Amino acid sequence: MKKAGIIMIVGALLLLGLFKFPLWNIMLGAPQYPEPLGMNIYIHGIEGVEEFDLQNIDGLNHYIGMKTIPKAEDMWEFSVFPIVIVFMVVLGTVIGLLGYFQKLNYKYFLGWFLLMSVLGILGIYDFNNWLIDYGSNLDPNAIIKVTNPDGSPMSYKPPLIGYQKLLNFDVDSWPHLGGYLMFIGMTLTLVAFWAGRKASLKPTTQ
Numbered sequence: 001m002k003k004a005g006i007i008m009i010v011g012a013l014l015l016l017g018l019f020k021f022p023l024w025n026i027m028l029g030a031p032q033y034p035e036p037l038g039m040n041i042y043i044h045g046i047e048g049v050e051e052f053d054l055q056n057i058d059g060l061n062h063y064i065g066m067k068t069i070p071k072a073e074d075m076w077e078f079s080v081f082p083i084v085i086v087f088m089v090v091l092g093t094v095i096g097l098l099g100y101f102q103k104l105n106y107k108y109f110l111g112w113f114l115l116m117s118v119l120g121i122l123g124i125y126d127f128n129n130w131l132i133d134y135g136s137n138l139d140p141n142a143i144i145k146v147t148n149p150d151g152s153p154m155s156y157k158p159p160l161i162g163y164q165k166l167l168n169f170d171v172d173s174w175p176h177l178g179g180y181l182m183f184i185g186m187t188l189t190l191v192a193f194w195a196g197r198k199a200s201l202k203p204t205t206q
Helices: 002-019 053-064 077-100 108-134 177-200
Strands: 025-031 035-044 045-049 163-168 171-177
Touching: 002 077, 002 108, 002 177, 035 053, 045 053, 077 108, 077 163, 077 177, 108 177
Parallel strands: none
Antiparallel strands: 025 035, 025 171, 035 045, 163 171
């Protein structure tokens, strides 16, 4: 169980990368922008990839009636998400230490993974809802109004993940380094579970 406990601790600690690196990235490219505009989404706020990217994106969005990109204080998520991540890091580290000293069952490693998975799914669901509101809740008095072939207002919702064409913009939305570190960390906790299970099946004490 010692090896499994160490792997569990490392996996949980990798989540701390979310405080340094972006969780997600959205890039917008168009012929009039040789250098694409982009935003990096952290668990504590949104920043432009380059200095004036957010300002330029807001300027473009104004013409089609989209709201400005929210500041950290405008969304409760940016206050809650850091607390959740710290809690999961501490919980995972404690579980790993107790597993290392054989004070609890290896199944707690899987319990942490399942809890983190549920929180992750809820976070993705919330993020997608924000994208829907951001791209669909438009100012009716906007300068430019574009409709679908059936006459309904066009939605400018960026893709949750992947590529999408929005008017003359090529939009890419993908996880960033923080998101990959979280994925690796969660995967390691599954490895810890299997390592702990394997150790528990051996006839000798680990």
